[in-house]
Amino acid sequence: QKEVEQDPGPLSVPEGAIVSLNCTYSNSAFQYFMWYRQYSRKGPELLMYTYSSGNKEDGRFTAQVDKSSKYISLFIRDSQPSDSATYLCAFRYGGATNKLIFGTGTLLAVQP
Amino acid sequence: DAGVIQSPRHEVTEMGQEVTLRCKPISGHDYLFWYRQTMMRGLELLIYFNNNVPIDDSGMPEDRFSAKMPNASFSTLKIQPSEPRDSAVYFCASSFIGPSPYNEQFFGPGTRLTVL
Numbered sequence: 001q002k003e004v005e006q007d008p009g010p011l012s013v014p015e016g017a018i019v020s021l022n023c024t025y026s027n028s029a030f031q032y033f034m035w036y037r038q039y040s041r042k043g044p045e046l047l048m049y050t051y052s053s054g055n056k057e058d059g060r061f062t063a064q065v066d067k068s069s070k071y072i073s074l075f076i077r078d079s080q081p082s083d084s085a086t087y088l089c090a091f092r093y094g095g096a097t098n099k100l101i102f103g104t105g106t107l108l109a110v111q112p
Numbered sequence: 113d114a115g116v117i118q119s120p121r122h123e124v125t126e127m128g129q130e131v132t133l134r135c136k137p138i139s140g141h142d143y144l145f146w147y148r149q150t151m152m153r154g155l156e157l158l159i160y161f162n163n164n165v166p167i168d169d170s171g172m173p174e175d176r177f178s179a180k181m182p183n184a185s186f187s188t189l190k191i192q193p194s195e196p197r198d199s200a201v202y203f204c205a206s207s208f209i210g211p212s213p214y215n216e217q218f219f220g221p222g223t224r225l226t227v228l
Contacts, residue, residue, distance in 0.1 A: 006154075032214055042201050043116070044155070044221025096217055098143055098207065099168060100201060104154030 003027050004105030006089055019076040023089035023103045026070060031094035035067050037076045038086040038105065043073070047087075048074065074080050079110045116220035118204050124226045125177040130192040133223045136185055138204030145217060146179055146189050155203070161187065194227045201225070 005021045013019055022037075032051050036044035047065040050056040056063045076083055089103040111112040117136040125131055130151050145160040159169040164181045172179070176195070181187040191198055201224050205217040 034214060035222065041222075043205070043221055045219065046214070046216045049214045049216075050227070063215055092214070097168075098159055098209070099145070101157075112163040 001026050004089065004091060004101055004103045007106055008104055010107040010109060011068075012109045012111060013079055015079060015081060015110055017079050017110070018027055018082070019108060019110075020077050021074040021076075021087050021089075021106050021108070023072050025072070025091055027091070027093075027101075028070070029093050030091040032092040033063070033072050034090040034100070035063060036088045036090055036102070039091070040090060043100075044088055079108075081110050081112045084109050095112070114150035116204055116206055116218055118202075118220035118223050122222060122224045122226075123222060124228065125194055126228050129199075129227075130190065131194045131225060131227075133189040133202050133204075133225070135187045135189070135220060136202030137187070137204070138218055139185070141208045141218070142184075142208070143207045143215070143217075144181060144187050145207075146187070147203040147205065147219075148200045149203060150200045156175070156228055180225045191225075194225075196227045199225055199227050219227070 001019045002003050034049040035047045037047045038044040050063050053065050053067045059076045064073040078089040083102040090100045119134045146158040149155045159179045160172045160214045160225050161181045179189045201222045203219050203222045205219045207215045
């Protein structure tokens, strides 16, 4: 079983739709949960982060973590064409190690 | 700050040739990461350094790959000899340990490598 599973998509939605992006993980040692956004031909950039189960909201974006089910989600409300990108979930262990484990990414296209 | 700088942005080479990718991290960052991204495998961590010292190279695929960080402002990833299966986008990222546990990694624009 892979440590992290992410649906690669592609996902195509009309402008204004609600988007749900999901990752499952198997390693209980993951303590910090992040979403990175990667525009075409660019490097990934940090979008959202959280460490606790529950929801964290930032504008049109909501990050959700369910540690009991080992499941994280990113919701985008009122999606815009500028949200078209690849979204990667990322996980970090607790403690001193500083490395991240990334999902394979979901390609999202928001059609105007 | 200009962000993480990588060179070259594109590299096309023939199988068997040596390839050297270069990275300049953000000033003041004490961690440097090398990643490889492909459609099939996603973003894979190859190696990372802390204060110029390699900490974890378990992701380096084989002996053909080597990485160095001679000082805090420069790192190289070398592939010798290169093979077609090494074709990918190689990213360098840097971060620093601060009060936040997320230690955001800042990525460079990547080097797109094609080995013919």
